[in-house]
Amino acid sequence: MNYWLLKSEPDAFSIDDLRAMPGKKDHWDGIRNYQARNMMRDDMKKGDMAFFYHSSCAVPGIVGTCEVVKEAYDDFTALDKKSKYFDPKATKDNPRWCMVDVKYKKKFKSIVSLDALKQNKKLESMTLLKKGNRLSIMPVSAKEWKIIMAMAGA
DNA sequence: GCCAACGTTGGC
DNA sequence: GCCAACGTTGGC
Numbered sequence: 737m738n739y740w741l742l743k744s745e746p747d748a749f750s751i752d753d754l755r756a757m758p759g760k761k762d763h764w765d766g767i768r769n770y771q772a773r774n775m776m777r778d779d780m781k782k783g784d785m786a787f788f789y790h791s792s793c794a795v796p797g798i799v800g801t802c803e804v805v806k807e808a809y810d811d812f813t814a815l816d817k818k819s820k821y822f823d824p825k826a827t828k829d830n831p832r833w834c835m836v837d838v839k840y841k842k843k844f845k846s847i848v849s850l851d852a853l854k855q856n857k858k859l860e861s862m863t864l865l866k867k868g869n870r871l872s873i874m875p876v877s878a879k880e881w882k883i884i885m886a887m888a889g890a
Numbered sequence: 891g892c893c894a895a896c897g898t899t900g901g902c
Numbered sequence: 903g904c905c906a907a908c909g910t911t912g913g914c
Contacts, residue, residue, distance in 0.1 A: 743912090768910095769897075792912050850913080868895045870911045 739876040740786035742802070742863055751788045751800045754840045757851070761805055761839035765813045766821040768833060772873040776816065777808040779833050786838065787876060789864075790847070797849035798884060806837035830839070842870060844888040858883050 742764060744750065754762055767773050784804040790796055811833040813819040814826035826832045853859055863874045875883075 745912090771897090796913070870896060872911085 737781065738783060738784045739878060739881040740780065741783055741789050741798070741874050741876050742786045743789045743791045743872040745792045746790045747793070750790065751802075751840070751843055754788070754802060754838070755843065757840075759839070761837055761887075763811075763835045763837050764807075765811050765835045767811065767835060767872060768821065768823065769872065772871050773833060775873055775875065780804050780807060780836050784808055785841070785881070787881075790854070795849050797847045797851075797853065798888070799847050800843035801841040801890075802838040803841050804836050808834040808836050811835040827839045832853055842890060844890060846888075848884055848887050852887065853884070856883065856887065 749762075752754070762869065766775075767776060782804055786802050786804065787798045788800045788802055789798050810831040811821070812831070813821040814823040814831050814833045815828065816822055821833075823832060850864075854865055859865060859880060862876070862880050863869055863871075
């Protein structure tokens, strides 16, 4: 199984929002980057675990974990003219984009901030910390997962 | 709100 | 297929 990191702006969708969903799960829609889509489509499997990351906020960082409960399927928001994720080039036959379903697992007692991650020497090579990386979905190694879970006291 | 670092688009 | 212009992300 694989580990992942999923970014979300807490103003739009936070870990508390996920926890409040029926069944504590929701579809992870709005991915509009090919690299991120390909990873989601090809490599994200049911049972994979992911960190929930809050971006573009006062304290960016990892706030908890969730689990992939449904593998990639068509992202219908690409076909919905009213959606902010509407893509005029998407068609029914070729929706271009896909999404997975994730289920809330755990919220950390305190956030593992981006700052704390940067200060951990063992995480130097982590994708998230590499300069210029703006992917909203990225792989996390089993080793990184362990280290971060320990930092969270989880 | 600024800006660096991308990714995407489209003219040629 | 090149590359300039434009759009987006996301930390600060």
